[in-house]
Amino acid sequence: MAEVKVPELAESITEGTIAQWLKKPGDHVEKGESICELETDKVNVEIMAEESGVLQQILANEGDTVAVGQAIAVIGEGQEAAPSNQEEPKQAAPENLQATNVQAEEIEKQPLSASQPTQRPIASPAARKIAREKGIDLAQVPTVDPLGRVRKQDVESFAQQQSRPQATLTTPVQQPASSVVKQDDGKPVIREKMSRRRQTIAKRLLEVTQSTAMLTTFNEIDMSAVIELRKRKKDKFFEEHDVRLGFMSFFVKAAVAALKKYPYVNAEIQGDEIILKKYYDIGVAVSTDEGLVVPVVRDCDRKNFAEIERDIAELAAKARSNKLSLSDLQGGTFTITNGGVFGSLFSTPLLNGPQVGILGMHSIKLRPVAIDEDRIENRPMMYVALSYDHRIIDGKEAVGFLKTVKDLIENPEDLLLES
Numbered sequence: 182m183a184e185v186k187v188p189e190l191a192e193s194i195t196e197g198t199i200a201q202w203l204k205k206p207g208d209h210v211e212k213g214e215s216i217c218e219l220e221t222d223k224v225n226v227e228i229m230a231e232e233s234g235v236l237q238q239i240l241a242n243e244g245d246t247v248a249v250g251q252a253i254a255v256i257g258e259g260q261e262a263a264p265s266n267q268e269e270p271k272q273a274a275p276e277n278l279q280a281t282n283v284q285a286e287e288i289e290k291q292p293l294s295a296s297q298p299t300q301r302p303i304a305s306p307a308a309r310k311i312a313r314e315k316g317i318d319l320a321q322v323p324t325v326d327p328l329g330r331v332r333k334q335d336v337e338s339f340a341q342q343q344s345r346p347q348a349t350l351t352t353p354v355q356q357p358a359s360s361v362v363k364q365d366d367g368k369p370v371i372r373e374k375m376s377r378r379r380q381t382i383a384k385r386l387l388e389v390t391q392s393t394a395m396l397t398t399f400n401e402i403d404m405s406a407v408i409e410l411r412k413r414k415k416d417k418f419f420e421e422h423d424v425r426l427g428f429m430s431f432f433v434k435a436a437v438a439a440l441k442k443y444p445y446v447n448a449e450i451q452g453d454e455i456i457l458k459k460y461y462d463i464g465v466a467v468s469t470d471e472g473l474v475v476p477v478v479r480d481c482d483r484k485n486f487a488e489i490e491r492d493i494a495e496l497a498a499k500a501r502s503n504k505l506s507l508s509d510l511q512g513g514t515f516t517i518t519n520g521g522v523f524g525s526l527f528s529t530p531l532l533n534g535p536q537v538g539i540l541g542m543h544s545i546k547l548r549p550v551a552i553d554e555d556r557i558e559n560r561p562m563m564y565v566a567l568s569y570d571h572r573i574i575d576g577k578e579a580v581g582f583l584k585t586v587k588d589l590i591e592n593p594e595d596l597l598l599e600s
Contacts, residue, residue, distance in 0.1 A: 183232040185254040187247050190221060190507065196248045197221040198377050199241050208236050210256060217253065222381040224505055232256050304331035305423070311336045323502055332423050338495050382472050389532045394571040397529045400583045402590050404545050404561045407431055410593050422487035428542070429465065430489040432517055432586070434596055436540055437461045437482050439585040440515060443578045446538040446569065447514050455573055464513035464533060465493055467500040468523075474500050475533055477513040521545065521563065530568050537570035538579075540586065 187197065200220040210216055215227035216236065238255040241247050302319045304312070308331045312319050315336070322339045324331045375383070389395065411426055418426040440447040440461060448457045461482045464475040476496035478489060499505045516533040521544040530541035543564045550560040567583045589596040 182237070182255055182257040183234070184252040185216065185228065185230060185256060187219065187249050187251050187253060188228065189249055190226060194221050194249070194507075196246055197226075199243050199245050199247060199253070200225060201243060202239060203227070204236050206236055206239055210234065210236055219247070220377050222377060224507055224510070225503065226507075228253070230256055234258055302331055304336075305333060307333040308336045311340075315340050323498060323504075334423075334491055334495065338499075376471065378471050385534060386531055389534045393532055393534070393537075395532055395568055396571045396576070396579070397566050397568040398576065398579045398583055399527075399564060399566050400580075400587050402563045402565055402587045403550065404428075404563050404590070406591055407593050408545075408561055418487070422491070424487055424491045424494060426486065427490055427493075429493055429517070429519065430486040431590055431593065431596060432540065432542060433463050433465075433478065433481050433489050433493075434486065435586045435589040436463060436515060436517060438589055438596070439582045441482075442585055443574075443582045445574050445578060446567075446582050448537055448573060449514075449535040450537070450570070450573060451535075458514045460514065462512055462514050464516035464536075465496065466516060466518035466533075467497050469500050469503075471503075473518075474505065474510065475513060475516055476500055476505055476509045477511070515539070517542065519543075527564050528566065530566060532568055532570060537573060538582070539568050540583075541566035541568070 190197075197219040198221075199217060201218040202216070203218060204210055204214075204216040210230045210233065212230055212233045214230050216230050217228040219226050219228055234256040235258065236254060237257045239253070240255070241251075241253040247253055302322075304319050308322075309319065311317075311333060312322070312331075317336060317340060319331050319336070322331050322335050324335045407428065411428075415426050418424075444457050445455070447461065448455050450456075460480065462477050462479050463481045464477045466473055466475050476499070478484075478492045478496065481489060484492070496505070496509060499509065513533070513536060515536055516530075516539040518530050518539060519542040520528050520530075521542050525543050526546065527543060528541055530539045532539055543566075545561045545563045547559045548562045549557050550562065552558050565583060565586065567579055569579045
């Protein structure tokens with residue numbers, strides 16, 4: 182007999198919720214085979230069998246909270262399975278059957294994903310060569326290319342994920358159960374249990390507002406020069422690097438330059454000490470169905486625009502397909518969030534603790550701008566916001582940081598020199 186225990190996941194993760202059992206009592210399992218999916222505060226991980234045998238007993242039901250080191254199942258020899266704590270499935274009511282049929286119809290209507298093509302996938306020669314060498318089926322490789330073309334870096338990223346399955350997200354988290362109830366006044370409401378991840382987001386955002394002296398300063402940026410530069414260079418950039426040139430890489434490079442100039446914005450507080458970080462791992466906020474996640478682009482001071490754009494695209498694709506690893510989310514020094522993709526004109530971003538600064542981008546809008554005393558022109562303008570922890574960052578530094586970002590974006594040639 183061998184117990185299956187919740188493994189050590191990360192320093193900050195001490196418990197999780199059983200999201201789904203992939204095996205049932207009586208099933209034969211091989212060593213290294215996934216038997217259970219665990220939902221944690223940050224990602225979902227698959228728990229694997231450390232011994233081959235028969236799953237004899239399940240000790241924790243789906244939905245149960247379990248701690249690191251806790252036994253959740255028993256694997257042994259033979260064919261007989263001991264009674265488990267898992268509840269027997271109940272016969273579906275007619276309403277549930279109808280809902281299931283509707284869900285099945287909706288699934289059939291959905292377009293095929295990258296892992297379900299009906300024809301040979303489009304891929305670059307380099308991608309096909311690596312796939313052959315590594316024995317990878319190109320049809321299983323997700324890509325961020327809008328035309329569905331599989332690129333060399335897609336295959337390499339997929340191969341890395343395959344080599345560390347225990348730290349990756351798998352299937353989407355099931356939506357929390359909800360029920361229609363009536364309030365005391367008789368009016369109907371829907372009562373829905375928050376997912377573990379949403380609870381964690383709520384808890385941490387509340388902690389930030391309660392434990393930091395957060396303040397926000399604003400500025401606006403004339404995006405004319407960057408828009409013109411992208412217009413001239415985007416086709417050549419895509420030809421050479423096989424990735425599209427977006428605005429985010431400009432803001433990442435500008436933020437790095439500003440962080441070097443104002444190092445306390447790239448710090449954190451530990452007790453009565455300030456930790457000044459001499460590396461630049463920039464978190465880029467990505468919206469997913471389960472809430473906002475902030476994967477981290479590493480060593481941005483050492484990467485060029487193409488490398489940053491490629492990393493952002495790959496991390497965003499992994500986030501939206503639930504394939505981020507714990508390492509993708511840990512250790513950022515500063516965060517950038519872009520509410521402009523949803524149409525936000527102006528907002529106050531909340532700090533991503535323990536970081537002490539976050540840059541908020543917003544929509545680009547044509548606005549009349551005074552060029553001099555006699556001329557007014559319509560220019561593409563973006564409001565930007567820097568939220569910061571006033572305990573270690575003074576207003577002068579915050580304003581200077583944001584002014585540096587503004588100057589570099591409005592003069593992208595200077596940004597290239599900074600890089």
